[in-house]
Amino acid sequence: MQSDVAEDNSERVTLADVAEEAGVSLSTISKVLNGRSDVAGATRERVEELLRERGYMRRGGRAQPKAELIELVFHELDSIWSMELxxxxxxVAKEHGLSVVLTVSGSRHSPDPDWIEGVMRRRPVGVVLVFSDLAPEYRERLRARAIPFVIVDPAGDPSPDAPSVGSANWSGGLIATRHLIELGHTRIAAITGPEDMMCSLARLDGFRSAMNSAGLHIDPDWIQFGDFHAAGGRDRANTILAGPERPTAIFAGSDLQALGVLDAARASGLRVPEDLSIVGYDDIPLARWVTPPLTTVHQPLRRMGEEAARLVIRLSEETMESTPRMDLATSLVVRDSTAPPA
Amino acid sequence: MQSDVAEDNSERVTLADVAEEAGVSLSTISKVLNGRSDVAGATRERVEELLRERGYMRRGGRAQPKAELIELVFHELDSIWSMELxxxxxxVAKEHGLSVVLTVSGSRHSPDPDWIEGVMRRRPVGVVLVFSDLAPEYRERLRARAIPFVIVDPAGDPSPDAPSVGSANWSGGLIATRHLIELGHTRIAAITGPEDMMCSLARLDGFRSAMNSAGLHIDPDWIQFGDFHAAGGRDRANTILAGPERPTAIFAGSDLQALGVLDAARASGLRVPEDLSIVGYDDIPLARWVTPPLTTVHQPLRRMGEEAARLVIRLSEETMESTPRMDLATSLVVRDSTAPPA
Structure with a gap:
């Protein structure tokens, strides 16, 4: 073990110092450095803090051989845009001679304990998390091993010390709504994603800003939070369309939701776009192939995946002064699901 | 190295025997057993053959520690059904405490040399290939290391010694076509996948059998080979619909193709299903959400992925007498894109 973590005399001395100061054996220090789980939490924390103070963690982490792997974690793989990411x-991994280990965590909060143990064993170059966060103790364990992580499109409010790649959600909501207003719509509803996801809130705020700038009233019943799936889009649209007054346009939070809205419109005997205009979000490859082809906000999903991989590789090679955050631009793609109101 | 491959005296004797017989050093034998690439091809082959004759390869391979990984190789990730697989x-990997390494090979024939070198270094439990094959020399190298592989839905004609998981393509073509015939269609066209893929041929043969059993004529111009993508489906449908006589129904080789056919029908002013019935293939999650919702052949994609993973794990644990081949059943899902001809 010791040969893994100590490369020259000065480092060996530091490790022995740390062991003495922490009141643990050198073998315990070694376990902490190797990310083993058979160390009590409080001991690990004390040792890690001392190692960081001595400037050892970074060097120690770097000195260890990394596997040629990038870990990619999704909270779920059932939306099509996962493929693009x-x-x-x-x-990008392939360009750098790296392979991708794919994990589906099943949770937007943090992958399960098995996952972090696996990562500690596999020693990847870095971790990319999509729509998922990392528990603080996992972040610590990755930092202790100098394994960087990058979050793609953070759910909720990412802590300021998490490097992340996103897209311009607020602008996306704004341009989608402006497009509808320019067509002459004044009664516009919005269906968005979960209320605890920052991207949902940002898109909705863009919607509100466009409406307010145009002096248009927002009916509170016409703002619906949901998930990003087709069935959810259909159910929310049914709620909106069942009201006493009907909107002439709906801005959906995702293309899948927009397909659900199309289904609800069809079930209500409404023609799209003649009776109801619909704008989607994402521009998944199929958006161009549905009937009618969807007007939607293009999210550069593939590029977001590329940038996240580049960032995590860069973080594995150098220390960056500030926490990088990158937002890629969104743009409107006008197809056939929007038209002036009848 | 030697401690890796030799577990008791009898094996050590065998290895020395093999080295002598092959006229190489023990270190070369060790390199071959460890899948290293710095051994000349002819030497490797001679050594591997001798090792197999002595019954050494299997035991040797098993004795080496395997990483907790399954390799999953796609030739491309742009069709939606990849997600299901x-x-x-x-x-299944997660159930067994394994992680998945995902590779996009970019070729239906075999992943590139970097890939096999990476696999040799990573020592996975097994390899699952989707719509992709393995060059004979890669198969040999995997066998030498006792790393099993399973092919999902083989392209072309899989060699009889490749374990594989597929679905009942011929039956799928048959039930799709029978459905159209039962609705009263007699002028039916078929668009299928590439001519060199067994699944395309099997589906088309199912189509032919259903037509022949019903005594219906097949217009040679109404059989089109293509790819499985939407744009290809649209282009082939345009060719078919531009002919002097028009079919009243088209059987498409995939749901994506069917979306392309829908697009072509719309461009020709044809209503679906009133003027043209369309049957898709795969039953991707979106098939239910397009307009009109697609009648399609359900392929149990998720289950195919599960069975392939189970099979490769089983092959890593035991030697099977015969080469396993599993075909999962397909079934027809009737939605709104098919109706009796006008």
Whole structure:
């Protein structure tokens, strides 16, 4: 073990110092450095703090051989746009001779304990998390091993010390709504994602700003939070369309939701776009192939995956002074699901 | 190295025998057993053959520690159904405490040399290939290391010694076509996948059998080979619909193709299903959400991924007498894109 972590005399001395100061054996120090789980939490924390103070963690982490792997974690793989992100991460990984380990965490909060143990064993170059966060103790364990992580499109409010890649959600909501206003719509509803996701809130705020700038009233019943899936989009649209007054346009939080809205419109005997205009979000590859082809906000998903992979590789090679945050631009793609109100 | 491959005296004797017989050093034998690339091809082959004859390869391979990984190789990730297969492989891997390494090969023939070198270094439990094959020399190197592989839905004609998981393509073509015939259609066209893929041929043969059994004529111009993508489906449908006589129904080789056919129908002013019935293939999650919702052949993609992962794990634990081949059943899902001809 010791040969893994101590490369020259000065480092060996530091490790022995740390062991003495922490009141633990050298073998315990070694376990902490190797990310083993058989060390009590309080002991690990004390040792890690001392190691960081001595400037050891970074050097120690770097000195250890890394596997040629990038870890990619999704909270779920059932939305189509996951594919675009995977393609982006995979292509940059390949350029750098790295392979991608894919994990589906099943949770937006943090992957489960098995996952972090696996990562500690696999020693990847870095971790990219999509729509998922990391528990503080996992962040610590990754930092202790100098394994950087990058979050793509953070759910909720990312802590300021988490490097992340996103897209311009507020602008996306704004341009989608402006497009509808320019077509002459004044009664516009919005269906967005979960209320605890920052991207949902940012898109909705963009919607509000466009409406307010145009002096248009927002009916509170016409703002619906949901998930990003087709069935949710249909159910929310049914609620909105069942009201006493009907909007002439709906801004959906995702293309899948927009498909659900299309389904609800069809079930209500409404023609799209003649009776109801619909704008989606994401511009998934299929958006161009549905009937009618969707007007939508293009999110550069593949590029987001690429940038996240590039960032995590860069973080594995150098220390960056500030926490990087990158937002890629969104743009409107006008197709056939929007038209002036009848 | 030697301690890796030799577990008791009898094996040590065998290895020395093999080295002598092959006229190479023990270190070369060790390199071959460890899948290293710095051994000349001819030497490797001679050594591997001798090792197999002595019954050494299997035991030697087993004795080496395997990483807790399954390799999953796609030739491309741009069709939606890839997601379903990934989910299937991932969930079974997780049950077994394994992680999934995802590679996009970019080729239906075999991943590139970097990939096999990476696999040799990573020592996975097994390899699952989707719509992709393995060059004979890669198969040999995997066998030499006792790393099993399973092919999902083989492209072309899989060699009889490749374990594989597929679905009942011929039956799928048959039930799709029978459905159209039962609705009263007699002028039916078929768009299928590439001519060199077994699944395309099997589906088309199912189509032919249903037509022949019903005594219906097949217009040679109404059979089109293509790719499985939407744009290809649209282009082939345009060719078919531009002919002097028009079919009243088209059987498409994938749901994406069917979306392309829908687009072509719309461009020709044809209503679906009133003027043209369309049957898709795959039953991707979106098939239910397009307009009109697609009648399609359900392919159990997620289950295919699960079975492939289970099979490769089983092959890593035991030697199976015969080469396993599993075909999962397909079934027809009737939605709104098919109706009796006008």
């Amino acid at each position: 995977i393609n982006g991460v995979e292509s | 990934i989910n299937g492989v991932e969930s």
